[in-house]
Amino acid sequence: xxxxxNLALGFGVAFTFQxxxxxxxxxxxxxxxxxxxxxxxxxxxxxxxxxxxxxxxxAALIMLAGIYYxxxxxxxxxxxxxxxxxxxxxxxxxxxxxxxxxxxxAGPALAAAGLGSFFAGCVGTLILAAFAVxxxxxxxxxxxxxxxxxxxxxxxGAVVLASGSLLKAVAMIVLGLLLGxxxxxxxxxxxxxxxxxxxxxxxxxxxxxxxxxxGYGEIIxxxxxxxxxxxVFLGKVTGLFPTxxxxxxxxxxxxxxxxxxxxxxxxxxxxxxxxxxxxYTIEKKTKLRPGEVPFGQGNIRGVAAPESANNAGAQTSFxxxxxxxxxxxxxxxLMVGAMTIHNIQPGPQVMTSNPELFWGLIASMWIGNLMLxxxxxxxxxxxxxxxxxxxxxxxxxxxxxxxIGVYSTNxxxxxxxxxxxxxxxxxxxxxxxxEPAPLLLGFILGPMMEExxxxxxxxxxxxxxxxxxxxxxxxxxxxxxVMLVVVLLPAVKSKREEAFVEE
Amino acid sequence: xxxxxxxxFFSGLMFTVIGASFAYGSMSYNIGTGARMGPGYFPLLLGVxxxxxxxxILFKSFVVETPDGEPVGAFAWKPLVFIIAGNLLFGVxxxxxxxxxxxxxxxxxxxxxxTIVCSMAGDEFNFKETVVLSAILSVMSYAAFILLLKxxxxxxxxxxxx
Numbered sequence: 001x002x003x004x005x006n007l008a009l010g011f012g013v014a015f016t017f018q019x020x021x022x023x024x025x026x027x028x029x030x031x032x033x034x035x036x037x038x039x040x041x042x043x044x045x046x047x048x049x050x051x052x053x054x055x056x057x058x059a060a061l062i063m064l065a066g067i068y069y070x071x072x073x074x075x076x077x078x079x080x081x082x083x084x085x086x087x088x089x090x091x092x093x094x095x096x097x098x099x100x101x102x103x104x105x106a107g108p109a110l111a112a113a114g115l116g117s118f119f120a121g122c123v124g125t126l127i128l129a130a131f132a133v134x135x136x137x138x139x140x141x142x143x144x145x146x147x148x149x150x151x152x153x154x155x156x157g158a159v160v161l162a163s164g165s166l167l168k169a170v171a172m173i174v175l176g177l178l179l180g181x182x183x184x185x186x187x188x189x190x191x192x193x194x195x196x197x198x199x200x201x202x203x204x205x206x207x208x209x210x211x212x213x214x215g216y217g218e219i220i221x222x223x224x225x226x227x228x229x230x231x232v233f234l235g236k237v238t239g240l241f242p243t244x245x246x247x248x249x250x251x252x253x254x255x256x257x258x259x260x261x262x263x264x265x266x267x268x269x270x271x272x273x274x275x276x277x278x279x280y281t282i283e284k285k286t287k288l289r290p291g292e293v294p295f296g297q298g299n300i301r302g303v304a305a306p307e308s309a310n311n312a313g314a315q316t317s318f319x320x321x322x323x324x325x326x327x328x329x330x331x332x333x334l335m336v337g338a339m340t341i342h343n344i345q346p347g348p349q350v351m352t353s354n355p356e357l358f359w360g361l362i363a364s365m366w367i368g369n370l371m372l373x374x375x376x377x378x379x380x381x382x383x384x385x386x387x388x389x390x391x392x393x394x395x396x397x398x399x400x401x402x403x404i405g406v407y408s409t410n411x412x413x414x415x416x417x418x419x420x421x422x423x424x425x426x427x428x429x430x431x432x433x434x435e436p437a438p439l440l441l442g443f444i445l446g447p448m449m450e451e452x453x454x455x456x457x458x459x460x461x462x463x464x465x466x467x468x469x470x471x472x473x474x475x476x477x478x479x480x481x482v483m484l485v486v487v488l489l490p491a492v493k494s495k496r497e498e499a500f501v502e503e
Numbered sequence: 504x505x506x507x508x509x510x511x512f513f514s515g516l517m518f519t520v521i522g523a524s525f526a527y528g529s530m531s532y533n534i535g536t537g538a539r540m541g542p543g544y545f546p547l548l549l550g551v552x553x554x555x556x557x558x559x560i561l562f563k564s565f566v567v568e569t570p571d572g573e574p575v576g577a578f579a580w581k582p583l584v585f586i587i588a589g590n591l592l593f594g595v596x597x598x599x600x601x602x603x604x605x606x607x608x609x610x611x612x613x614x615x616x617x618t619i620v621c622s623m624a625g626d627e628f629n630f631k632e633t634v635v636l637s638a639i640l641s642v643m644s645y646a647a648f649i650l651l652l653k654x655x656x657x658x659x660x661x662x663x664x665x
Contacts, residue, residue: 171518171557175521175522175553177549188533188541192546193525216586216590220586392627393636395586396618399586399590400618403613407593416590417591424587428517431576432510432575450540454540457537457540462538
C-alpha cells in the first residue's frame with residue numbers, strides 16, 4: 001500500500017531523536033503560552049517564528065506544528081477556565097465549557113476537550129494522509145472562479161451556522177472583507193484606506209483585531225456587569241475525569257464533531273472555526289437525552305463536539321495549504337511564512353519534491369497530538385488552580401499580555417493604538433449584539449477573494465456568468481444557496497408566528 | 504415612524520455609514536472594469552453591499568416588532584476608559600512618544616503603568632495589592648519574553664540603558 005509506505009517514511013523522519021525533542025518543545029511551549037488568556041496560537045507562532053530560523057526545515061515545521069496544537073489545546077483551556085476564546089475556533093467552546101467550569105466541572109470539560117481533540121487528531125491525520133494525493137489532482141481542476149465560489153460557500157456556511165441575526169452576520173462578513181483590503185493592493189501597488197499612515201500600508205494585523213475585539217471587548221463587557229452577574233468562577237471543582245454518563249454523552253458528539261471537522265476543514269476558508277461552529281450547531285439541533293443539561297448551561301457535548309471538530313478541521317485544513325497552496329486560516333498563513341523562510345514553496349509540488357518533509361510533518365502531527373494528551377491530562381489539576389485566581393488580578397494581566405502580544409508581532413507601538421481602537425469598537429458591537437466572529441473570517445479571506453474574483457473575471461473578459469456556467473463553481477454556489485434557504489425557512493416561520501400572536 | 508429595535512437601528516446606521524465611507528473612499532482609486540479590475544473595484548462593490556445591508560437592518564428596526572424595544576443600555580464608561588487607557592499607556596511607556604518628546608521608559612515601567620491603570624477599572628482597587636501584582640507580572644514577563652523567547656523589547660528606560 002502506497003499510503004503505508006508514505007506514512008512509514010513520515011514516521012521514520014518524525015521519530016528521530018532530534019525531531020521528537022522539537023515536537024515536545026513545540027507542544028510544551030505552545031501549551032504554556034496558549035493557556036495565557038488573549039494569546040492564542042497565532043500570536044504564539046508569530047512570536048516564535050524567528051526562533052526557528054536556525055533549525056533545519058523539517059525540525060522547524062515540526063516544532064511550529066507542535067506549537068499550533070499545543071496552543072490550540074491551551075486555547076480551549078482558556079476558553080473553559082477564563083471565558084475568553086484563546087483563538088477564534090474556541091469561541092463556541094466558551095459557551096458550554098465555561099458554564100461547566102462554573103458548575104465545578106472544569107475537569108471533565110478539559111478532559112473532554114483533550115480526549116476529543118486527540119481522537120479527532122488521529123482521524124484527521126489519517127484523512128490528510130489518505131486524501132492528500134488524490135486531492136492534489138482535484139486541485140489542478142480548480143480555477144479562480146471555483147476558488148471564489150468556494151470562499152462564498154465557506155462564508156455563507158459560517159453565517160448560517162452563527163447565532164443571532166443573519167443580516168448582521170452577513171454585514172459583519174462584508175465589513176471583515178473590507179478591513180482585509182486595507183493596505184497595499186498587490187496588483188497595483190496602491191495603498192488603500194491607509195490614510196498615509198506607513199504602518200497601515202501592510203494592512204491591519206489579524207492579531208490586532210482579534211485581541212481588540214475579543215480580548216478587550218470581552219473584558220469591558222464583563223466588568224460592566226454588576227458584580228453578582230459577572231462571569232467569575234463559582235463553585236468547587238470535583239472530579240477531574242468525566243463520569244461514565246459523560247462518556248456516554250460525549251462519544252457520539254466526538255464522532256460527529258470529527259466527521260464534520262474533517263469535511264469542513266478541507267474547505268479553504270472553512271477550517272477550524274467553521275468546523276467548530278457547525279459541530280456546535282448540529283449538537284444543539286440533536287435531541288437532549290433525558291436528564292441531560294441543556295446547551296448553554298454546561299452540556300459536555302457542547303465542549304466535546306466543537307473541540308473535536310476544530311482539531312479535525314485544523315488537521316485537514318493542511319490539505320488546502322499543501323495541495324492548493326491556500327492558507328485557510330491565520331495560523332496556516334504563518335506556516336506559509338515559515339515554509340518560505342526555509343525556501344519551500346507551499347503547493348502541490350511539495351509532496352513530490354520534498355516527500356520527507358511532507359510525510360514527516362503529517363506524522364509529527366499525530367505524535368504532537370499524542371504528546372499533548374500525555375502532557376495535559378496529568379496537568380489538568382494545575383490548570384484548575386487557575387480557577388482560584390480572582391478576576392481582579394486576572395483582567396489586568398490579560399490586558400497586559402494582549403498588549404505585549406500585539407506589540408511583539410511587529411515591534412511597533414502603532415498596533416497598540418490600533419488594538420485600543422478595536423477594543424472600543426468591540427465593546428460597541430457587544431452593546432449592539434453584533435456577533436464579531438464572522439468578521440474575522442471575512443478579514444482573512446478578503447484579499448484572497450479579491451484576487452480570485454479578479455482572475456476569474458479577467459479570464460472571462462468581465463462576464464460574471466462564469467461563476468454559474470462552470471459546473472464545479474455552479475454546484476458550490478448552489479450548495480451555498482441551499483444552506484441560506486434552509487436557514488431562512490424556520491426564521492420566516494417563527495417571524496410569522498410572532499406576527500400571528502400579536503394579532 | 505418609531506424605532507422598534509434600538510440595537511438594530513444603531514447597528515444598521517453603523518453598517519450604512521461604514522459601507523458608504525468605504526465606497527466613497529474607493530472612488531479615489533482606479534475602479535476599472537470587470538475584466539480589468541482596478542484597486543477600487545472590489546472595495547466599491549463591498550462598500551455598496553455593506554451600505555445596502557445596513558439599510559436593510561435600519562429598515563428592519565422600524566418594522567419588526569420587538570417585545571422591549573431592544574435598548575442599547577448605558578455605556579460602562581469606567582471599565583471602557585480604564586482598560587483602553589491602560590492599553591494606550593503600555594504603548595506610550597514602552598515606546599515613548601517622540602512627537603511629544605517623551606522618552607521610552609521600557610517594558611518594566613510599562614507593565615507597572617498598565618497593570619495599575621487597568622486595575623482601576625474594577626470595583627475594588629487596592630493600590631498595594633496592585634503593585635505586588637505588577638511586580639509579579641514584571642518578573643514573569645521578563646522571564647518568559649526576554650529570557651526565554653528573546654523578544655526584542657526595550658526593557659529599561661532609554662536614559663538608563665542608553
